[in-house]
Amino acid sequence: MPVHNAEIAGLFNRLADLLDIEGGNPFRIRAYRNAARTIASLAQNMAGLLESGKDLSELPGIGKAIAEKIQTIVETGRLPQLEEVESRTPAALSDLMKIEGLGPKRVKTLYRQLNIRSPEDLERAARSGKIRELEGFGRKTEELILQRVRRFQGEAPRMRLPDAEDIAEPLVAYLKKTPGIKVITVAGSFRRRRETVGDLDILVTARKGSPVMDRFIAYDEVAGVVSRGNTRSTVILHSGLHVDLRVVPQVSYGAALCYFTGSRTHNIALRKIGVSKGYRLNEYGLFRDEKRLAGKTEQEVYDKLGLAWIEPELRENRGEIELARKGRLPRLVSRADIRGDLHSHTSATDGRNSLGEMAEAARARGYQYLAITDHSRHVSVAHGLNSKQLLEEIKQIDKLNAKLDGIVILKSCEVDILDDGSLDLPDSVLRELDFTVCAVHYNFNFPENKQTERIIRAMDNPCFNILAHPTGRLINSREAYEVDLPAVMTAAKERGCFLEINAQPARLDLTDTYCKLARDLGLKAAISTDAHSIDQLDFMRFGIGQARRGWLRAGDVLNTRGLDELRTLLRRN
């Protein structure tokens, strides 16, 4: 079993943490963290890259030394340098650094002075009042540590984007009513449309003397105030979500928006470009000495740095800055490009609405086509259809199409991929469909090679068209199954099959990095909602967000095509 990128990144992060606690060279430490970030964000695993002869030192933040360490990890599963450090400094201290408010210096002091090695040790020491006696610590810090160690122990995972939307909307509406407010924007990973958000970053410009901070802190949902300043405050809501509010002057709005949209690594890269030109970039603007060169709009800031404006979804420092410099950024797919939805369910299986209602709802959204993809028989929990029932549904769709104006219902089925890679319904029935959407619903625990073979074998069937929710993951509740996705993508491309970007907020499967890999391989994707009711057709925007984060252009997406072209693309040779 190859070592996962996340595991390799974890080793480097731990090495960085422990060296940080020991007071090591901060630049070397940063180099390890940068490398970890690069490794974690790659879609292809390191073992595979090494096998194919790739020179890892070509990757950003990875040089000769770290490339060699990665090779060692892939070959032996171990990082000797980390083990050496761990012989001096307990590995568990790295976990303590994850507690909010504890950085390397405090962890070091707590360990050296009180022999604290775990959250449990920490809680005990805080309760008995030992921490306040340490130099540099005090009563308040001790209280804070106690609070945060408890929160850490029952830590909430990052919140899914739609849940964050539900919280952000009323808060923004509330703040908007504050006298003197001019502009209000939710920035951060929310604006970058990440699948989950850790906190909300709200940016405001307001007239002098506007009571926006007071009003923010007085919001009904606020459970606690973490910090409060004139330009920045942080609160925790009852939902557990942290919210930052930043107030900036109008002339700084663009620079601040840039700054608070991030990502962090994107910002750092921008500031480095600034420095190389003799400028200083911060949330108030781009400056040469004390003179503000730009700041009112994002466009101004990017301009002065010699870059084209970059879409928020691309700001992850994954190569977008270099393309912006060359003026060669991709024109990302948007909602206006979408002509239809290729995955939806009706009340014939586990959907809530009838065929007619789904058709009408799709037409109301301006679509040319909607595919009905009710489950196949093996998925009994969803009342999957057998051959006879599916043929009956096909007849109903034909009848409906004869009546419908302005939209075509495509006949399809979400066909279960059985354990041996065969499809759940006979080819003779599947051939009656316009196309199929095929997926794994059982036996997620197959070893990687068996799961990969299972899916590729299914693709060998000429009735196979689109692989739905390709990894089966559910955000915050179920890990992706083990599968060699690059191999699956290559196989799909060779056979004229496609992969789905499932837009259900809990799935968003493919991830952004796999979207990018598909694009790099020249494999088109379908952005599909998997709607189980008419309102879920609006999940399309989450799928589009994911696709945009994966650099997809309209041309990379199957359902941006008109019906005729779609049919041509789906035809297998």
Add this chain to the structure above:
DNA sequence: GCCGTTTTCGGCCCGACTGTTTTCAGTCG
């Protein structure tokens, strides 16, 4: 340890807030 529109050495992003402080270290984003 990485990296190069000051390129193989000498740099390495920037500011706000808090708490424990008499001028600043630590942490965070």
